[in-house]
Amino acid sequence: MSTFTPAPMPSALTFELDARCSTTKARAATLTLPHGPVQLPLFMPVATQASLKGLTPEQLEATGCRLCLNNTYHLGLKPGQEVLEKVGGAHKLQGWKHNLLTDSGGFQMVSLLKLANITEDGVRFLSPHDGSPMLLTPEHSISLQNTIGSDIIMQLDDVLVTTSPDAARMREAMLRSVRWLDRCIAAHANPTTQNLFCIIQGGLDLEMRKECCEEMVARNTPGIAIGGLSGGEAKADYCKVVNTCTGLLPELKPRYVMGIGYPEDLVVSVALGADMFDCVWPTRTARFGNAITKHGVLNLRNAKYASDFGPLEDGCDCLCCRRGDGGLNVTRAFINHIAGKETVGAHLLTMHNVWYQLELMRNVRKAIIEDRYPEFLKQFFKDLHTDKAKYPVWTVDALRMVGVDLME
Amino acid sequence: MTISEDIEGSSRASSLSFEISGAIEYSTPDARLGRLSIAGRNDIDTPNFFSISSRGVVPHLTPDVIGEHTQPGGVHVALEDFIERATIGTPPIMNVPGNAPLHTFTCLPTSFITLLAPRRTPAVIAPIGNTNTAISIFTSTGFQSLSNKAYVNYAEKLHPDIIIGLADVPHGTVPGVKRIDKMGDRTEGWLTELLASEHTKSAVFAPILPIEYHSQFEYLNNLDEFADKIRGLAFYDSNLLPDIPATTAVAQLPRLSLDEPSSPHEILRQISLGMDIFTIPFIGFATDAGIALDFQFPSPSTSSEVVSTGNGSTTKSLGVDMWSTEHSTSLDPLSVSCECYACTIHHRSFIQHLLSAKEMLGWALLQIHNHYVLSKFFSFIRESIGQGTFEADCETFARYYETELPEKSGQGPRVRGYQFKTEGPGERKKNQPGWRGDLEVA
Ligand SMILES: [Zn+2]
Ligand SMILES: [Zn+2]
Numbered sequence: 060m061s062t063f064t065p066a067p068m069p070s071a072l073t074f075e076l077d078a079r080c081s082t083t084k085a086r087a088a089t090l091t092l093p094h095g096p097v098q099l100p101l102f103m104p105v106a107t108q109a110s111l112k113g114l115t116p117e118q119l120e121a122t123g124c125r126l127c128l129n130n131t132y133h134l135g136l137k138p139g140q141e142v143l144e145k146v147g148g149a150h151k152l153q154g155w156k157h158n159l160l161t162d163s164g165g166f167q168m169v170s171l172l173k174l175a176n177i178t179e180d181g182v183r184f185l186s187p188h189d190g191s192p193m194l195l196t197p198e199h200s201i202s203l204q205n206t207i208g209s210d211i212i213m214q215l216d217d218v219l220v221t222t223s224p225d226a227a228r229m230r231e232a233m234l235r236s237v238r239w240l241d242r243c244i245a246a247h248a249n250p251t252t253q254n255l256f257c258i259i260q261g262g263l264d265l266e267m268r269k270e271c272c273e274e275m276v277a278r279n280t281p282g283i284a285i286g287g288l289s290g291g292e293a294k295a296d297y298c299k300v301v302n303t304c305t306g307l308l309p310e311l312k313p314r315y316v317m318g319i320g321y322p323e324d325l326v327v328s329v330a331l332g333a334d335m336f337d338c339v340w341p342t343r344t345a346r347f348g349n350a351i352t353k354h355g356v357l358n359l360r361n362a363k364y365a366s367d368f369g370p371l372e373d374g375c376d377c378l379c380c381r382r383g384d385g386g387l388n389v390t391r392a393f394i395n396h397i398a399g400k401e402t403v404g405a406h407l408l409t410m411h412n413v414w415y416q417l418e419l420m421r422n423v424r425k426a427i428i429e430d431r432y433p434e435f436l437k438q439f440f441k442d443l444h445t446d447k448a449k450y451p452v453w454t455v456d457a458l459r460m461v462g463v464d465l466m467e
Numbered sequence: 468m469t470i471s472e473d474i475e476g477s478s479r480a481s482s483l484s485f486e487i488s489g490a491i492e493y494s495t496p497d498a499r500l501g502r503l504s505i506a507g508r509n510d511i512d513t514p515n516f517f518s519i520s521s522r523g524v525v526p527h528l529t530p531d532v533i534g535e536h537t538q539p540g541g542v543h544v545a546l547e548d549f550i551e552r553a554t555i556g557t558p559p560i561m562n563v564p565g566n567a568p569l570h571t572f573t574c575l576p577t578s579f580i581t582l583l584a585p586r587r588t589p590a591v592i593a594p595i596g597n598t599n600t601a602i603s604i605f606t607s608t609g610f611q612s613l614s615n616k617a618y619v620n621y622a623e624k625l626h627p628d629i630i631i632g633l634a635d636v637p638h639g640t641v642p643g644v645k646r647i648d649k650m651g652d653r654t655e656g657w658l659t660e661l662l663a664s665e666h667t668k669s670a671v672f673a674p675i676l677p678i679e680y681h682s683q684f685e686y687l688n689n690l691d692e693f694a695d696k697i698r699g700l701a702f703y704d705s706n707l708l709p710d711i712p713a714t715t716a717v718a719q720l721p722r723l724s725l726d727e728p729s730s731p732h733e734i735l736r737q738i739s740l741g742m743d744i745f746t747i748p749f750i751g752f753a754t755d756a757g758i759a760l761d762f763q764f765p766s767p768s769t770s771s772e773v774v775s776t777g778n779g780s781t782t783k784s785l786g787v788d789m790w791s792t793e794h795s796t797s798l799d800p801l802s803v804s805c806e807c808y809a810c811t812i813h814h815r816s817f818i819q820h821l822l823s824a825k826e827m828l829g830w831a832l833l834q835i836h837n838h839y840v841l842s843k844f845f846s847f848i849r850e851s852i853g854q855g856t857f858e859a860d861c862e863t864f865a866r867y868y869e870t871e872l873p874e875k876s877g878q879g880p881r882v883r884g885y886q887f888k889t890e891g892p893g894e895r896k897k898n899q900p901g902w903r904g905d906l907e908v909a
Contacts (some may be wrong), residue, residue: 109820113827115532118810137793138820145796146816154812365552366559378531385575387530392559396522396549396572400607402827402880403524410529 062267069250070281071210074311080432081187083461084305084332087427093252094150094158097126099313099334100423102325102416105159105341108133109153111413112388113406121378122414123421126210128337132164132171135203136187148208158338162317163200163258166218166261166286177217179235194347197242201255205248214243215282216258218353221292221300229447236260236286237274244278255266256315258286263296265303272307282313285333289318294453297324302460305332320352322419327457329423330432341416344410348398350391351415353442359394359408367391377414379407393441433463440465482506482631483670483698485743494517498738503540503721504626505670509578511540513721514852515745515845517582518838521752522548522607523573525838526633526751527831527880529536534576536808537838541580541628543746544569545587547613551606561624569625583627583669584701585634588725588746592639596646599653602633615657623666630667631701631723632658634674642678650676651686670698672723675711677704691715701725708740714730730871731762731785731844735861738848749872750841754833754873758821759801760840764847765860766867767802772800782869785886787815789833790877794819807839808832822877829878 070329077089088099089190104111104119105128119127129149138152146152149159166176168182171448175184181196197215204212216239217232219225227342234260240257247255257275261267275283285304288297301316308314313334319325322336328336330339341351352372357364368390370380379389397404426435436458444450447466487762488500500664501513518525518539525533525542550558563572569581585603593603593610601614615633622630635653639818642650658673673690676683687710694716702708710716723744728734734745753760762785787794787801801818809818809832821829851860 107816108826110824110826110828113527113831115808115828115831117808118529118531133824137824138816142795143814146814152817169831192611193855227657320705326481366562368562368564383641388571389530389574390572392563392585393523393572393574396559397524401522401524403529406529406827406831 063416068244068279068281071252071254072281072313074313076281076311078428078430080330080427081430082433083330083458083463085329085423085427085432086310086332086334087424088313088334090305090334092126092158092254092283094156094210095125097158098421100325100329100420100422100427101126101335102320102420103128103335103337104413104416105130105235105337105339106153107339108137109149112345112409113402114413115408116156118378118406118410119155119413120157122410123417124413126160127157128153128162129153129207129209130164130167131161131203131207132167134161134207135164140163140203140206140216143206144437148206150208154174159207159209160210161204161207162214163197163214163215164195164203165215166317168195169218177232177235179238181215197239199248201243201246202248205253208249209253211254211282212255213256214240214258214280216260216286218260218287219262221262221287221296222290225264226264229264230267233243233260233262233271234265234295237271240275240278240280244280252297254281256282256284256285256367258282258284258317259288261300261303262299263292264289268300268303269307274305276307276309282315283308284317286317288316289338294324294367294451295456298453298457298460301328301331301333302457304322308332322353322416322439323443323451323454325416325419325435326423327454330436330458330461330463341412342409344463345412346405347392348404348408349412350394351407351412355443357391359391360398361395364391364395367395371408371411372415375411375415376418377411379411384414436463437467438467479512480753481628481670481698485699485719487719487836498857499741499743499900500849500852501721501743503580503744505580507553507577508580508628509540511580511744512737512846513540514745514848515540515743516745516747516841517541517543517580517723519543519588519748520545520548520573521587523569523575525834527827527834529548530574530576532831532835534578534631537832538842539579539838541582541742543582543584543588544573544576544627546585546618547590547591547604547606547611548629550604550611550613550621551608553606553617554608554611561621569627570852580629581627581877582629582631582672582723583622583625584631586638589727589748592807596637597635597653599649602635608650611650611800615660618657619661619664620669622669623664627669629672630661630669631672631725632661634676634701634703636674636677642793642811647678647682650678651683653687654683655686656738657787658693659717661760662693671696672696672699672701672721675700675702675704675707675804677707679712680707690710690717693752694720699723701735702742705737705740705742708737708742719786730868731764731868732865734844735864737849738852739857739861747841750837752828752836753872754785754837755880757788757790757877758834758837758873758875759789759818759873760803760837762786762840762844762864762868764844765849765863783867784861785868785871786873787814788876789818789829790822792819801833801836804839805843807836809836809839811894825878825880827880 073091200215216236257280261271270323315335316333319336320340350371503511591605601612635650699721701723794815797815851857
C-alpha cells in the first residue's frame with residue numbers, strides 16, 4: 060500500500076504539550092475539545108447508555124470528570140437515532156455539559172452478538188430486537204455518532220482479538236480498517252465540531268502495526284487510538300505494541316489506548332507514551348462491592364469489613380471518603396451493610412472508584428510536570444505490592460524499556 | 468453533613484419540642500399546624516412527612532443527593548434492617564463510635580431527624596406471633612425475635628432522635644379476641660420499660676394499636692399518666708385519632724402516621740383528623756413503578772395545566788407513567804412547573820430512556836421528583852390550613868384528581884432486596900427473565 064496523501068482535515072480540538080518526562084515517554088498535555096479542556100493523561104469512565112451507574116451528571120462532574128464515554132451501539136438501540144435526532148444529541152439527552160466520546164459500535168457488536176460477521180461493506184448482524192439481518196457500515200456508524208454529537212467520535216474498524224493466530228485475516232482486518240477510515244472521513248458531516256479518531260490495528264505483529272500507523276497517520280485525523288488490545292493478550296505483548304505505536308505517532312496529537320483501566324496498566328501505558336484510556340472495570344467492579352485503593356482492590360462484601368468504620372480508603376478525598384467539607388463519611392462497614400441489597404451501595408462505590416481513577420491520573424500528570432514520574436512509578440508499585448518479589452514481571456520489563464528500573 | 472454533632476450529656480432527656488400554632492380546640496379533631504424542633508436538627512413545620520429508608524438509605528438516593536435535592540423532615544429507619552447478626556454476636560451498628568451512631572453509620576445529613584421503629588413500613592408478615600416479651604421481626608437473614616429488653620438496649624446505644632415504642636402489632640393477620648386483650652397490656656408494659664430507661668435520650672413516641680378503641684381503652688387512658696414522658700404518638704391506624712383523650716397533654720403531642728396512606732386523598736383525610744407527620748410508602752412504590760407523581764394542592768396553579776374537565780366528569784391522574792414511549796422525545800419536565808433537580812436539569816425523554824434501558828439513574832431521578840412533589844404538597848397544605856381554607860381546598864382536590872395512583876405498567880428496578888419476601892411457592896418470580904438477546908451492559 061502506498062502512503063496516502065490526505066486532504067486537509069479540519070479539527071475541532073487543540074492539543075498543547077505541557078511537559079515531557081525526561082526519562083520515560085510520558086507526557087502531560089492539555090486537550091481542548093468543543094465542550095472544554097481536559098488534562099492529559101486522562102482516564103475516561105464509561106456511561107454506556109448515557110448514564111453512569113446511577114450517578115447524576117452533577118455527581119459525575121464532582122469527581123472531576125470532564126470527558127466520559129457513551130456507547131454508540133447501545134444508544135443506537137435505545138433511545139435510537141430518531142429520538143437522539145429529535146432531542147438534539149446525547150449531551151442534551153443526559154444533561155451533560157462536558158465532553159463525550161463515543162466508540163464506533165463495531166467492537167461491541169462483534170463482542171456482544173455472536174452472529175455478527177464482517178464483510179467489506181460493514182458488520183452484518185441480526186437485530187437484537189427482532190432477529191432481522193442488519194448491516195453496520197462505516198457510514199452508518201459515523202451518521203449515528205454525528206447525531207449523538209459526541210466531541211470525539213471513533214472510526215468503524217475491523218477488530219480481531221489480538222491473540223488470533225490467523226495472520227492473513229489479521230492483515231485483512233488492518234487493511235480494511237484503513238479503507239473504512241477513508242469511508243468514515245468521507246462520511247463525517249461535522250468535522251468542525253466533532254473530532255474523528257482513527258484506530259491503529261494489526262494485532263501483536265509489530266510490523267503490521269507500523270504499517271498501519273504509517274497509513275493512518277497520513278490521514279491526519281485530530282487524534283489517534285491504538286485498538287484491538289485488552290483482549291486477553293499477554294501484558295508483555297501489549298506493552299510492546301503500545302511502545303511501538305507511540306514511537307511512530309506524531310507528538311502533537313492525543314493517543315488513546317482503548318479498553319484499558321487497571322491502575323497498573325494505566326501508569327505503565329502512560330510511561331510508554333499513551334495519553335487517554337477508558338474502561339468499564341472501575342464502575343462494573345463497584346457493583347460487586349469492590350473499592351479500588353492504592354493498596355489494591357477491597358471486596359467490601361467480605362464479613363471482615365462489617366465493623367470497619369474507616370473510610371473506603373485512608374486519605375481519599377472523594378465525596379464518600381472525605382471527612383468534613385461536605386464529605387459523606389461513608390465507612391467500609393456501611394458499604395458492607397448495603398452492598399448487594401441497596402443500589403446506593405453501588406452508587407457510592409462508583410463515586411469512589413471513578414474518583415480514584417481520575418485522581419490517579421491527576422497525580423500522574425503532576426509527577427510528569429514536576430519531572431519525577433520514575434519516582435512516582437516506584438512509589439505506586441511499592442504501595443500496591445509492598446514486596447518487590449510480588450511486582451508483576453511484565454511491569455518491570457515494560458518500564459525497563461523506557462528507562463525505569465523498579466528493582467533498583 | 469459532617470459527623471453528627473454530639474448531643475451533650477448522655478442521660479439527658481430529649482430536646483424534642485412541639486408547638487401547635489393558634490388556639491387548640493381539644494374537643495374536635497381538626498387539621499392543625501405545628502412545629503417540631505429537636506436540638507441540632509432542622510425544625511419541621513407540620514403537617515409534613517418523613518422519608519422511608521431501607522437499610523438506612525432512602526432507596527436509589529445517595530446521602531448527598533438526599534441532602535441537596537430532597538426536603539423531607541426526617542427519615543424513618545427500621546431496627547430490623549440492622550440486626551441480622553444479633554443471633555451470632557453484636558450487630559456492627561452497636562460498635563459505631565460517637566454519640567449519634569445511627570446518623571453516623573447511615574451518613575444522613577445532620578439536619579435530618581432520625582426516627583427509629585422496630586419494623587419496616589410496610590412490614591413483612593411474620594409466620595410466628597409475638598410473645599409477652601418479644602416481637603417477630605424480619606431481617607436480611609430471616610425471622611428473629613426482638614425482645615423489648617434488647618430493643619431498649621439498642622435505643623440506649625443508637626440514640627435516634629425519635630424512637631417508637633415496641634408495639635404488639637400482628638402485621639397482616641386479624642387478631643382474635645384473646646389476642647386483642649393482650650395487645651394493649653403488652654404494649655403498655657413494653658412502653659413502661661422503655662420510658663424507665665435512664666440512658667435513652669431519644670424522644671419516645673407511644674404506639675397506638677390498630678385495634679378498636681375499646682380494646683385498648685385501658686392502655687390509651689394510661690397514656691395520660693405518661694404524658695410528661697412520651698413525646699409523641701405513633702398511629703398504626705389513623706382512625707383511632709378521634710378517640711385519643713382530647714382534654715389533656717396527650718392532645719398536644721405530635722402525631723405520626725404509620726397507617727400507610729395509599730393516596731394523597733388519604734393523607735388529606737388523616738390531616739383533617741389532626742395527623743401531623745407521615746410516612747408514605749406510596750412515594751417509593753410510585754418510583755419503583757416508573758411513575759412520576761403529578762399533583763398539587765389543591766389543584767395546579769398554572770392555568771395551562773388545567774385539563775378541560777368539561778362537565779367535571781373527568782379527573783386528572785395523580786401520576787405519569789414514565790414507561791410510556793409517548794414521552795420518548797419529550798423535552799418537558801416530569802411535571803409542568805416542578806422545580807426539583809430532575810425537572811430542572813432533565814426531561815421526560817431522558818427518564819423514559821433510563822427506565823427502558825434499566826439504568827439506575829432513572830429511578831433515582833424519579834425518587835427525587837416524587838419526594839419533591841410531596842414536600843410541595845405538604846407546604847401548600849400548611850398554607851391552606853393557615854388561611855383557613857383547608858376543608859374547601861380538600862374538596863377541590865377531590866374533584867380535580869383521580870382517587871388512586873395509576874397502575875404500574877412497566878417493570879420495577881431489579882428486585883434484589885431480601886425485603887421482597889416471597890409469599891409462597893406459587894408466587895411468580897419478581898424479576899422476569901430478560902429477553903434472550905438482552906445485552907450485558909457495562
Ligand atoms: Zn474515596
Ligand atoms: Zn420534578
